[in-house]
Amino acid sequence: MRQVRKRTSKSRSESGERRGPTKRPDLRVRLGPLELKNPVMLASGVAGYGDELRHVVNLNRIGAVVTKTLTLRPHEGNAPPRLVEVPSGLINSIGLANMGCRAFVSQRLGRLSNLRAKIVVSVGGFTVGEYARVVAALDDAGGFDAFEVNISCPNIGSGGVNFGSVPANAARVVKTVRSNTSRPLFVKLTPNVSDIGAVARACACEGADALTVGNTFRAMVVDLHSRRPVLGATTGGLSGPAIKAICLAKVWEVVSAVKTPVIACGGISSARDALEYIVVGATAFQVGSACFRDFRTPQLILDGISRFCERNNLRSLTDLTGTLEQAGT
């Protein structure tokens, strides 16, 4: 696997010579065997089954789209209310509501073939066996570019975050999924752990091609009138600008623990946010909740990153990846 995360000044000049003089910065990034034309991805849960946003987002410009998480069988999701807003973010408890992998294959997958963005299919399960079966069913169908294994959903009773919070359990899921597909395999980690580096190492050892860091933070709001939780499922997952600084530290922990490429996901709403993650060591990044405020956000971030590279004479975005200096130096 070619590593693009940490480059020395020597490799910088090599990359410059290889690609020749050009005014447009090279924004291509590599996540294991998968190359994206740029690092901008739509996070799972904001892009539906892949093409619902075609009227409001130019899906041909961005690097990749991650579908909402698919389970083996259709899932109705949690009782409402499912959303509550908090300062600088929102808490959701959707609970993996989805049409099931078979309906996705028969009704939706074909519509994605014309998109120029890479298609990453997010998969989830309530048992290790379910992860294997959903991946096998989708792998047979084909017509997409990679899997993102969701071992971090905080909103389901079993499975989900239960797998992502213990390194041995995470390893079991990744090992099983890996044996059922040869496609690029990303694993979405939960930040709700004390040592995310240990979970990252477990997933990397079992063949994850990239690690998405991470899912939402478990959170809740109380209705003081009834003294009940506002959300139907009691707790949900916090996302949005509120979590960016925390998630940045989680990415820093993971890139310090493994050499596997990292996809940053957490509160990104501007090019500045995304570039901070890249300096820390993320190879690519996902935009989630910020889309709900403005669906043009992914494209605006892409434009902002191009401008930043041009202003700083960076021929390739990868020249910036993992260039974080030590504190106080």
Place this chain on the structure above:
Amino acid sequence: MTKASKHSAESSPVETLAPVSSNRQVSGSGFLLTLVAAIPAPVPGQFVMLGLPENAAPFLRRPFSVFDFDAGQRRLKIFYYVSGSGTEALSRVRRGEELGLLGPLGRPFPESPRPLQVIVGGGRGCAPLVFLSRRRHKTTRVFFLAGARREDEIPPLDGIKASRVFVSTEDGSFGKKGSVLDLMKSVGASPDFEWSSAVLYGCGPVGMLGELHRFAVKKGVSCFVSLEARMGCGLGVCQGCAVATGQRKYSLVCTDGPVFDSSSVDWELYSGVREREDRESDILM
């Protein structure tokens, strides 16, 4: 899952910035917002998502039903009450500022071949109904019934196009004293009123809508209601605005609604959810 209607005029939504033409207080806590909106013409019952200028709180956009749309001038009118942090911030927006706008969204009120349209609105719920009354239709008669708690909560009614307009307030400060449903029942009790030829359209507080539904069932009349919910995206992707429409089945207010056949809604579950959301005090419109 109930599809309330399929309307040929539905267009793909557009994401744009909309300059504010005016944003003025028209009643006690009611505001009329006019935007220059380069979007396809909305159909009555459809809504838009409005976002405050960049970096301003709150984080999420808010759904608002369309009060009026002038296709020639591209003027979009929204009527809203200040009822929480989102609408409070919206009320401070001034002419010339730009709002994030996504729309038109959702499924509109279905057209009906019934010769009598009975439109029943409660408070700010009158907003999409005023727009509905202006739609060209084959119906020979339109009865518009508007209710509010008190006079200063009555939305502007001058845009209504109807054969008859009736108004009630709960405190009796304007129109007939009592609830809008009491008003509807007394209007409907007149000898020349035939419920068998009517269709009901409603929007308003959840308690009012539930009662309207039960009345419709009793009279054997079709009833279409516009529902509210907290929304994340407006496009059906986040699945945040689920409403129970059958045993363990959820529909999305943003894309399956906001207009539903009232017989498809689980009113007990929906009431519980709305009451909780309303107490949050940041009510969506």
